[in-house]
Amino acid sequence: MIAAAAAMALMTPFTAYAADNTIWSLDRAAAAANVTPQMCTAGFWQEKDSCPDGLIMTVEEIAALNRAILDTPETHMNDLETFVGTYNGTELAARSAAFESPKGLYLYGLPVPESYYEALRQNIRSAPVTEEMPYRYGFAVNRTVIKAYPCIDFLSDDPLDPEWDEGVSSAAAVNEPLVILFTTADGSFTLVKSQSCEGWVPTADIAVCASREEWEACKNPADFLVVTGEKVYLEPSVDQDLNEKMLTMGTILPLDEEQTGTVSFRLPWNNYVVKMPARNPDGSFYQKDALLPVSRDVNVGFLPYTADNVVSQAFKSLGNRYGWGGMLNAQDCSSYVREIYRCFGLDLPRNTTRQAAIPAGRADLSAMTAEEKKAVLDTLPAGTILIFPGHEMLYLGEENGLYYTINDVSSLVAPGQPENGIIKPRSVVVNDLSTLRGNGTTWLDNLTCAVTIG
Numbered sequence: 001m002i003a004a005a006a007a008m009a010l011m012t013p014f015t016a017y018a019a020d021n022t023i024w025s026l027d028r029a030a031a032a033a034n035v036t037p038q039m040c041t042a043g044f045w046q047e048k049d050s051c052p053d054g055l056i057m058t059v060e061e062i063a064a065l066n067r068a069i070l071d072t073p074e075t076h077m078n079d080l081e082t083f084v085g086t087y088n089g090t091e092l093a094a095r096s097a098a099f100e101s102p103k104g105l106y107l108y109g110l111p112v113p114e115s116y117y118e119a120l121r122q123n124i125r126s127a128p129v130t131e132e133m134p135y136r137y138g139f140a141v142n143r144t145v146i147k148a149y150p151c152i153d154f155l156s157d158d159p160l161d162p163e164w165d166e167g168v169s170s171a172a173a174v175n176e177p178l179v180i181l182f183t184t185a186d187g188s189f190t191l192v193k194s195q196s197c198e199g200w201v202p203t204a205d206i207a208v209c210a211s212r213e214e215w216e217a218c219k220n221p222a223d224f225l226v227v228t229g230e231k232v233y234l235e236p237s238v239d240q241d242l243n244e245k246m247l248t249m250g251t252i253l254p255l256d257e258e259q260t261g262t263v264s265f266r267l268p269w270n271n272y273v274v275k276m277p278a279r280n281p282d283g284s285f286y287q288k289d290a291l292l293p294v295s296r297d298v299n300v301g302f303l304p305y306t307a308d309n310v311v312s313q314a315f316k317s318l319g320n321r322y323g324w325g326g327m328l329n330a331q332d333c334s335s336y337v338r339e340i341y342r343c344f345g346l347d348l349p350r351n352t353t354r355q356a357a358i359p360a361g362r363a364d365l366s367a368m369t370a371e372e373k374k375a376v377l378d379t380l381p382a383g384t385i386l387i388f389p390g391h392e393m394l395y396l397g398e399e400n401g402l403y404y405t406i407n408d409v410s411s412l413v414a415p416g417q418p419e420n421g422i423i424k425p426r427s428v429v430v431n432d433l434s435t436l437r438g439n440g441t442t443w444l445d446n447l448t449c450a451v452t453i454g
Helices: 002-010 042-046 059-070 089-097 114-125 212-219 307-315 324-329 333-342 370-377
Strands: 136-140 144-147 168-172 177-183 189-193 198-202 206-208 224-227 231-233 246-248 252-254 271-279 285-293 298-300 361-364 385-388 391-399 402-409 427-432 449-452
Touching: 042 307, 089 114, 089 177, 136 212, 144 324, 168 198, 168 324, 177 206, 206 271, 206 285, 212 285, 252 271, 307 333, 307 391, 333 391, 333 402, 370 391
Parallel strands: none
Antiparallel strands: 136 177, 136 206, 144 168, 144 198, 177 189, 189 198, 224 252, 224 298, 231 246, 271 285, 361 449, 385 391, 385 449, 391 402, 402 427
C-alpha cells in the first residue's frame, strides 16, 4: 500500500490535450511532479534556445570521434578489426568458467543454488575448444541480449520481482557485427565480442560468415538504412526469418538498390529493399532481401547530428519500459542514450562510467555547489549527457527555475513523500533535477559530469 501511495504521489494527471500532426494526445496520461503535458513533447524543448537545429558535427568529424573513442582505454570498447588470427580457446574457456557466483540473486523467487552456477561452469568447461582456435566473424540475426552467464533464465535481485535480470550485460541489434568465439558444450550459447562488450548470446541468434572477407564486405555497406523509430517491424510473412522481425532504434541495414524484381512475391514499389542477415541450419550466414515500407520511421543514411534531432529521437521512446542491460526488448539508461546517438553514426560505450570517459566536451561537476551546477547547465545545449554514479540522462533545458531531463529510469524517491521510500517508474520519463535519490539528496546535488558530444 505504501508503494502504491508513493506511486500515485508521483503522478500528475493530465487534462485533455489537443494533438496536432506533430505530437500525440496526452489525455489521461500521467507524469512526474512539475511536468506539464506540453513538456512531454519534443516541440516544447525544440522551441527553446537550448535546442539549435544547426549541424553539430560532420560525418567526417563523427568518424574521427568514433576512432578516438575506440582508442581511449577508459571506454573499454572493443575494436573488432583487431581480432585476427587465432586465440587460445582452452585458456579462454577455463577463464570464463572461473566466474565467482554472484550473491543475493533469485531464480523463480528462490535463492539461486550453487549447483545452478556449477552447471553453467561445467557447460563452459566442457566446451569443444583447443589451444589454437581461429577467430570467427558474424552478425546478430535477431535483436538479442548479451549475458554475463550462458543461461536463458532471469536472475533477479528481488524474489518478488520477476522482471529483472542481473545477468544481462548489453544487447546486440539485428545485423550488428560480432567477433565469435567458442560455444558451450550443449551448443546453446556462444561467447561473442561486440563493439561495446563481451558475453554470451543464444547461438540461434547469430550467423557465422564463411570468411573474414565476407564479414568485412557486409558490415560496411556503402548504402544503408537506419532505423530511426523506437521500434520498427518487418511485415507479416510466411518466411520466419522475416516475419514481423523487430528492428530497434539505431539498427543499420544494407540497401539492395539493384533489386527491381519481386521480393517475397511482392513488387518493391514504395518500399526500401534491405538485406537482412539470416542463418542457415548449420549456423552459417547469408543475406536475404526484405521490404520496408517508405512510411516506416527510417532514414537513408545517418540523421544529421543536431540538438533538434537528438531531442526528436529521445521523445520517440517516451513511456517505453525500462529493461536492465536491454532485457525484455527494452533499454536501460545508457543503452537508451547509445541508441539515440547511434542514429547519427556515433558509437558510444556501454555504460555511464565509460560514456563519461569519451574524449568529448566534459564538464566536471563533482565539486560544484548546486548553484554552480545550474550556471553550467544554463550554457549547455539540449541533448547533453548528464551523469551521476549509476545513472545518466539527456538534458532538455530550464523552465521556471527547474532543470529538466528525459531518461530511462528504474527507481527514484517519491516526490514530497521521501518517507515512503523508493518507487519504480521503470520507463522513459521527463523529470526535473529536484527529483530525490534514495540517499535523500537531489539528482542535481549528485551530478558529477556533463558530456557534450561535439
